[in-house]
Amino acid sequence: MADSNFIASVDIGSSKIVVLLAELKNNRVEVFGYGQADSDGVRRGVVENAKKVAKVIKKIKKEVIKEYGADFQNVSVNISDPNLKVLNQSAHTHVPSGRVRDSELNTVVKIIESIIKTKMPDNHQDINKVTHHYTLDANPEPINQPLGKKADNLGVSMHIVTASNHHVEAVENSIHWSNLGSSSMVPNSMASSKPCLTQDEKDKGVCLVDIGSGVTDLSVFKQGSIFYSGSLQFGVKQATQDISEAFNTSFQEAERLKIEHGQAQVKLGADRLIKFQQIDDSNYYYLSHESLIEVIRQSYLVLFKLIRAKLNDQNLYRSLKSGLVLVGGGAKMTDCDKLMHSLYKKKVKVGRVNTDLISAKYEWLGPEYACALGLLLFGLDDFESESSGKSNNSFLGKMGVIKRFKIL
Structure with a gap:
């Protein structure tokens, strides 16, 4: 029997597809359902055959319903796109009443959206918008909540992630053909960061590295908010x-x-x-x-050098005061964090899920499930927003407006 209070996530990976089912209990997401199957129709994290992916998801859903006696219709899903584009944009608007209202918040976001349309490739669409911070008048001090504050001018800084229409459509079809409903679509590393990074790490500067089978995704946080998202076509x-x-x-x-x-x-x-x-x-x-270890070591060194080059290209490497956090199946490799530390001379650790936010069996809390668990948190944000009819400002994350697509 379907229950609209259930939260479900679908993590589409290169080697496996994972479905998690949860509900909100005692202000925590409690995971009670799990299903997994080998991927089909996915290459290097990208959906190449939506019908094959949908077939796998339908199979997992059937098994989850049989084992846990709980049906579900709506899911949060991840997306990986080698052509992911990242834009950081600021805008300002006048506050006629002298006090910030919802109308000014909506206006300044619309200004950014119009600017982004001129910068976004023709074959792309925005899949994620995250507010860095707001500013009031000439004061450069960032604030998180300007509503009701006195000001003549309101400024906002936002992080926008765009993906190609083709890849977005492929993920949408995978969900649609699985007979599932409306979803949030979140880049891999952004989803993984939700349960694994602390606010202090985000404030000081940290890079979340999601090492998958065929692709590695990066998200960099600075001054408390996401600043960069990227992808490498190289995995474990x-x-x-x-x-x-x-x-x-x-x-x-x-x-x-x-x-x-x-x-x-x-x-x-x-x-x-x-x-x-x-x-x-x-x-x-x-x-x-030792000869086996050396082969593995060299593979990881190649990956870690590619990551460092990517961060240097974006002038972000030196800003990582809190270092790097590794998640994904590739983070399970013994001593991979120590190897990265020896190369980077920065803090490196394997990510751990914040159990104040998520309750689950121990075996479901490993780094390989960080993305699926993070998708549950994004899904809860959407569920709370839709239930209240208000903007996304739940206790789990007051920072983002995630793209929703409705599937009939």
Whole structure:
């Protein structure tokens, strides 16, 4: 039986698709339902075949309903787009009454929207708008809530993320053809940041790194708000491919070696031999654990250097006073945080879910589920906004207006 009070999320990844089902209890999101299946129709995080993706989602939904006895119709979903565009824009408007009202807030946002239309590529649409801060008159001091304040002029600074129409439509169709309803669409790393970053980290400057199977997504926060979103077409699947090539194994055997024996740095102690099989060969061979680690280490070093180059290109590397937080399946690799620290000389940690916001089984709180869990929080924001008929200002996040699309 469907329950409109349930909150559901769909995390479409390169290697797997995850569905989580939750409800609000004692001011926390309580996750009680989980389903997962191998991805189909997704390459490097991008939906290439919406019908195949929809088929997987429908299968997971059926299993979730059977196991937990709870149906759902509306979901929050993630999006990954290699052509993601990020715009930071400011605008001002006059306050005729001398006190900021809703009308001025709406006006200044419309001004930004009109400016963005002139800067946005023709084949793009905005999927996310987040308010950095407001200013009043000539005072540069940022404020979060200007409503009712005395001022003659109101300023606003916003972060806008745009994605290509093609990729947005592919995600929309994946949801529509799954027989699911209206959704929030959120970039991967923005969703992952919601349950894993503290306000103090956002204030001081931090980068959320979501390492997926085929893609790595970045979100940088400065002065309390999101400032940059980006994507790299490089994920932890590359380490599996490198292992396969280095030791002439099948992809499946390389994945087994990575999961069972992988780590990103050599630890002091005696080396050991690991038994494995090569392609089209029934014989068993042995490789040294250190040689396996070195292949994995080199793969992660390539990724970490690409991330640093991306941050340097945006002049953001030095602003990360709180360092970097790693999430996603790639963050499960033992010592990957230590390897990044040795390269960056900055604070690096594997992200942990804030259990003051989310309650779930321990195995559902791992870094690989950060995106799916974050989507639940965005979904709750939307649910509270729609229930109250007001703008998005719930206790979970007063910072964003997420694109909603209605599917009939």
